[in-house]
Amino acid sequence: MGDKTKIDVHVHAGGQFNLSLDEGTISAEQNNNLSMEKGIFINNIVTHSQNITYTNYFRGREKDIEKINHKVNKYSHILISGIGGIGKTTVAKYLYNYYRENLLNSYIGFFTYKDNLDDSIMNALNVDFTGDKEQDVKHAWKIVEELANNKNTIFIIDNFPVGNKEIEKLYRLSKTVIITSRQREYNNFEPIYIDCLPVEDCKALFLKIAELRNGYYEDDKLEYFIKVVLGRHTLTVELLAKVLKRKQWTLEEMMKRLDCSKFQIEYKEDGEITNIQKEYDKIYTISELNDKEVNVLGIFATFNSMIINTDLCLLWLKDDIKIDEKEIFYDLYEKGWLSKSDDGYFLHPVFSDFFLLKLKPKLKDHQNLYNHFYEMMKCKDDQQKIEYRQYYPCIFNFAEEINVNDEKEIDDIEKLFLEISNFLIEDGDYSKSILWSKKVSEKKISNYVGANILLGSSYSKLSDKVESEKYYECAKKYIENNKLENFIIDYEINYALFLFKFAQDDIQKKIAIDRLEKLLEFDIICSDAQERGTILNCIGGFYTHLKDPNYEKALQYLIDALKIRRIYRNSHIMDLARTYNNIANVYYYKAKKRNINNKKRKKELYNAIKYYNKSLNLRKKIISEKHPDYARITANMSNVLFELGYEKEAIDSMGEVITKRIEVLGAYSIEVGLTYSNLANMLVKQKQKNREALGYSKRAVEIYTYIFGEDSDETKQIIERDKKIKEYF
Structure with missing residues (x-):
C-alpha cells in the first residue's frame, strides 16, 4: 500500500465532511496534458453509465466513513469488507456521491464489477469506443491509468469477487482505489471491516423506511426487535421495514407473526450469519406473495444479480408469467425483495441465494425466456453476438440454475449447454467449453453426439490427442450406429482438423485433405455456401503446411473460400479473418522456403503482412x-x-x-x-x-x-x- 497525495477529510456532526486537497487546483495546462478525448467527463465525474443512485435513508455509518477517509489519507488501496447484506454497496455509493460533490479538483469514478474487470472498466466510461474489443479495453485502461497516475483521483469498485486474481491489475493505479468485497483481505489493500449498524441507527433506519415517526413504538420493544430478533443485519432491517409498511401492520403484529415461527438472525464467531436461509423463509411466508411475483423472483434469482433493463424484463418474462405491465417489478421493489436502479431491477446476492434454494425455478415455467436465451446463444452473426455478449453471464447462470424434470426439458437445457460450449470454443475458452459439454447426458443421442464432437475439438485445441481422439471415436460410433447423417459434415470437418494437427508425416496429413476433398462432392455442400467456404479454407490451410507444400493449390482453394466469405463478411467476420490469415501464410512460406531473389522475397513478405493485418483488424472487432x-x-x-x-x-x-x-x-x-x-x-x-x-x-x-x-x-x-x-x- 503505497504513499499517496494526501486528501484531508474532516468529519462533523451528522456525517457531513469538509475536504481539502494539498495539491491545489488542476490548471488548464495540466488538464490539457492528459492524453485523452475532450468532453469525456462532466466536471470531475469519470463514470456516467453507472447506476449510483443514492439511498435517501442512509445513516449510521459515520464512524465507518471516518475510518475509511482516515485510510484514504494514508493508503492508496483500500478494501471495504463485510458479510452479504451488511451495507457495503450503500457505503460505497455514499462515498462516491459525497466525493463528486466536494472534491471538485479530483476525478471520481464508480465501477460496478460485472463478469470481469476489463468489461467493468470499459462499460463504465462515457467514451465513444471503436468496437475493436482489444483496443477499446486498452484505451479504457489507458484513460484510467493516466488519471490515476497523474491526477487526484478516487476510484470505487463495488462488489469485487472473492478470490479474484484480477485484483493485481489495480496495483498499477497509484492513487486511491476503494473496493468492496465479501473477502476479508487482499494483498496490498488496507482492510476496513463493515460490521452491523449500531442499534440506534438500525432503529432510525427501520422507522425511516417504514415511514413511522420517532416514539411511535416503545423504545425497549423496538430495540429488542432490532437487536435480538433482526441481529442488526442491515438488509433484514430494510426488508422487514418495507414488509411492515406494505402490509400496514403494527410492530406488535409483525413481531407476533415472526415469533410464531421463532424468527431470529444468528451469527457465527467470525460474524457470518448461520441461519439466513431458514429465517428468510419465514419472512417470505409472511410476505404472502402471489404466484406471478414468486415466478418473477425465481427467475431473477437465476440472473446472478445482474441489473436487467425494465423493458427487457417485461419482454423476457411477459409471456411466461402473463404480465403486460412493469408495475409488478416496482411492487416487488416496494415489498423489499427486488432492488431498483436507474437502469432497471436486480436481486440482491443474498436474496438470489435464498430464492434459488427456496423456489428451485423450473424450466417449464420459463419456456419463453429459455427461447430468448437459446436464440441469443445460437446466433451466428458476429456483429449481433457483440450486442448479446453483455447478457451471456446471465444466460450461463440461468442454464446452471434452472431446474428440469421431463425428457423434453432435459433435451432443451442440453441444447443450451451445447450452444454455450460452442460459443466458448469460439471465444477461446476451451477448458470452460469442456465443462459445459460434459453436462450433456446420453439421454438424447443427438445432443450427446454434438457434445462429443465439441469435446474432441476442445481437447484437440489444448493439444490433448488422447482425450480428443476418445471423444471423436465415441461420436463416430453413435453417428454410424444411429445413421445420424446430419452430423457427418460437422464431424468430418472437425476430425480432419484433428488428424492434420497430430499427423506425424505428409501421408497422414494427406488423409485429412482427402477426407475434406471428398466432402466437397456432397450435394448438401454444393448448396450450402458457408459450409463449402469452411471446407475450402481448411484444405487451403492444409496444403500450405505440408512438408512438401503445394502453394499454388493452397492459394486456389483459399481464393475460392474468400469469394464465398466476402459475401457474408458483415455477419461472419471471423470466417473471413481466418481465410485472410491462411492466405498470408501462403505468401510467408513462399518467401521463406522457396529459392527466390530478394526483390521477389520482399514482395511475398509484404503481401503476407498485408493479409495478416486484414485478418488482425477483423479479429479485433470480435x-x-x-x-x-x-x-x-x-x-x-x-x-x-x-x-x-x-x-x-x-x-x-x-x-x-x-x-x-x-x-x-x-x-x-x-x-x-x-x-x-x-x-x-x-x-x-x-x-x-x-x-x-x-x-x-x-x-x-x-x-x-x-x-x-x-x-x-x-x-x-x-x-x-x-x-x-x-x-x-
Missing part, C-alpha cells in the same frame, strides 16, 4: 488479445517482421506470445512448442550468442516429443533445428 487466435496471428506477424529485419520487435513480440499461449493452452501444447522453437531460431539468427536459445530449443523438443513421439516427422524437424542451434554454440 475477440480480445487473450484469445488464442490473437496469439496465433501475432506469432505469424512476428515471423514476417523478423524476416524483414525488424529483429528486436519480432523477438519481443514472440516472447509475449509464449506467455499468452501457456496461459490459455497450457505448457504442453503444439503451439507453445512451435513458438519456443521459432524464438530460439530468431535468437540464433541474430548472431549474438544468446544462450537463452538453447533453453527455448530444448523446451520445444520436450513438448514435441511428448505430443508426437520421437519418430514423427514433426518431432524430427524440431530435433534437427535443435542440433543446428547446439552446433552454433
